[in-house]
Amino acid sequence: MTDTPAHLTIVDHPLVQHKLTIMRDKGTSTAVFRQLLREISQLLAYEVTRNLPMTTTRIETPMQEMDAPTLDGKKLALISILRAGNGLLDGVLELIPSARVGFVGLYRDEETLQPVQYYFKVPEAxxxxxxxxxxxxxxxxxxxxxxxxxxxxxxxTNIIFLCLLASPEGVATMKAAHPDVPIVTAALDESLNEKGYIIPGLGDAGDRMFGTK
Structure with a gap:
């Protein structure tokens, strides 16, 4: 796991990088892309949850009683930024099935590149x-x-942003607006093109996941 800079964590695990390479390939099918996204999301979730608070609970094994480690506090909340966020959400939920789930519906105006909100529903507390x-x-x-x-x-108040790919411009924008929100990603790519797409990137994640154009 690589830190570059302090608020950005790049998960450089070999399995993450190998799967990401296949996802970048334009010849990879929708079905394979979707499956790889689910798999890579679990590997990223493993890192993003590394510091979850722990406590102990008294249990009885087949051999004896013991104080065993267990997660502490309220169930964490997974928030999918629609629509492409659902691809990451599915994999993380398999790893943490008790998590609460919310959705933020945003689409990008292709002229201004600014977000437009159309849906918002999140857990309580x-x-x-x-x-x-x-x-x-x-x-x-x-x-x-x-x-x-x-x-x-x-x-x-305690938010982590999890993504597959990040651009230097996006990281800088997030840091300026929300310096208290760490970013975890599989790769920091080179730049954005004139249409606001990540280069070299992998195209539009939603289109590749759902087979749309």
Whole structure:
């Protein structure tokens, strides 16, 4: 796991990087892309949940009683930034099935590159939960900033942003707006093109996941 800079964590595990390479390939089918996204999301979730608070509970094994480690506090909240966020959400939920789930509906205006909100529904008691916001692409950062704005307005104070790919521009935009929100990603790519897509990237994650254009 590589830190570059302090608020950004790049998960450089060989399995993560190998799966990401296959996902980048334009010849990879929709079905394979979707499956790889689910698999890679679990590997990323493993890292993003590394520091969850722990306590102990008294149990009885077949051999004897013991104080065994267990997660502490309220169930964490997974927030999918629609629509592409659902691809990451599915994999993380398999790993943490007891998590509460919310959705932020945003789409990017192709002319202004600014986010437009169309849906927002999150769990209660957000202030007491670790909130993991998931979206495969941190491109311009505008939609991500808007989503985190909404999550903070709902009471969330402990937020991590989990993405598959990030651009330097998006990381800088997020840091400027929300320096208290760490970013975990599989790769920091080179730049954005004139249309706001990550280069070299993997195209539009939602289109590749759902087979749309």
């Amino acid at each position: 957000m202030e007491d939960r670790l909130v993991i916001a998931v979206d495969p692409m941190l491109a311009t950062g505008n939609s991500s900033v808007a989503a985190v704005d909404l999550l903070k307005k709902s009471g969330a």
